[in-house]
Amino acid sequence: METKIEKSNFEKILEEGKFAVTCEIGPPKGAEIEEIRVAAEELRNVADGINVTDLQSSVMRLGSLTTCHLLKEWGLDPIFQVTCRDRNRLALQSDLLSANVMGIRNVLALTGDYTTTGDHPQAEPVFDLDSVQLLWAIKNLEEGKDLAGKELTKKPSFFKGAVVNPGADTEAAYELQIIKMRKKIDQGAQFFQTQAIFDAEVFKKFMERIHKENLDVPILAGIILLKSEKMANYMNKFVPGVFVPEPLVKKMEGTQDKVSMCIEIASGLIEEVRLHCAGVHIQALGWEKHIPAVVKNFR
């Protein structure tokens, strides 16, 4: 049976070539959803799509799928983050079908942080599929078949995204990011969100390279709202793939007004990169209420 495809808000924004803003909600540790309801309200008029993290940092929390469903009910456009860390191919495909039934269209395919970086280091790391293979699985589902080649009663349909790191710091890591990005596009990725960037020049160089490689899909630059020098130092030490340059740490150290400095740094970064990309993905990490100030210059 054919599916009538209804595009998501976020998808339409990208298609129309408007500068897209996505934000992020991290589900809570527990069954209390008031906190995410508040965060969702703060994002209502500023975000074109809202990523819902999937046990972010390998910490056990409320699920991404359920939180996406809540956002949908509240009239927002969720982006369902799916990592390969906790589910094998049966569970991943099943959750994707569930998402489709719930009307969730945007999916972001990720590898996922390793188990030992989180609060259940004893857990078995699954990684049955990698992120490229997850996109391949989604493509199969959309074509009406599961990974075993069995036919589905109805074809689901998704707007599929993936992640790339423009700041990979060795030749091998950088080249592998490009190679893997191409594989992800080949397997159906329609948009990319990047790991957090703090250096506009690094990002611009990366964009030049991918244009040269003809990897022309919409890219949203990842922006983390830097709340303090303490947070910067913590991320540098413990968050895989994120690096805050020393001058930014110093700027944070040198001010009492962390909020204004945070807004200045983030909006400055966006100003520098926005002509080079399709949008930004802002991780506010609790400071959702400051996002309007960060994006006010171009919204």
Add this chain to the structure above:
Amino acid sequence: MILTEFKPVEELLIKLKEDKKIFILGCGGCPEGANTGGKAVLASTKERLENEGKNVTGVMEIDFLCQKALIRSRIKPRLDEIKNADSILIFSCGLGVQSTSAVLAKICHPALDTITFGGITGIWQGTERCDTCGNCILDYTGGICPYTACPKKLENGACAGQSNGKCETDHERDCGWELIYKSLKRINRLDILNKFITPRDYSKILPSPALRKTRLWALDEEEVV
């Protein structure tokens, strides 16, 4: 005991599609326990490949391909045949393919899938590790096993968690994909990285009934006398 099984000939021919000249290398230790490889198999493989229009530059057996020092000492007189080949086809467990890849600047195609090391894990002296998964793809990864070198067992490239070439799980541990990239770069074959690798077939991890009928397995299972 080590249990390996032959990859289907069709799969080998796909692997060797681009290669015209092939050197065949077998482990002397493997055929004893696993009934895979051995001089007769190496000879029949040579014939089969020649029938397919391939030029076999040489055939050689080395006692234990898991020993890099042994490989280095034995191959010296045969280096010309090896250098003359486009790739090497290896009849050994995954450790042998990894050790050979570390020693020789050639793509090493595994002719076998390794299913288990049974009770003998730990006797080799190298740093190579085989996951005994029955899905050997070492020729796509420069002889570095992505299942043992990468904690996330990634098959299509590094994650974004690496930093300065080290793994997100342990900052003193090399990123497996950093090693894979360097290994393929060393032999000028980065093009191989563009291949999309499909997920592993986990059903191959358990030894099949046929594999459980090897001679050593039978001896192992014999009743108390």
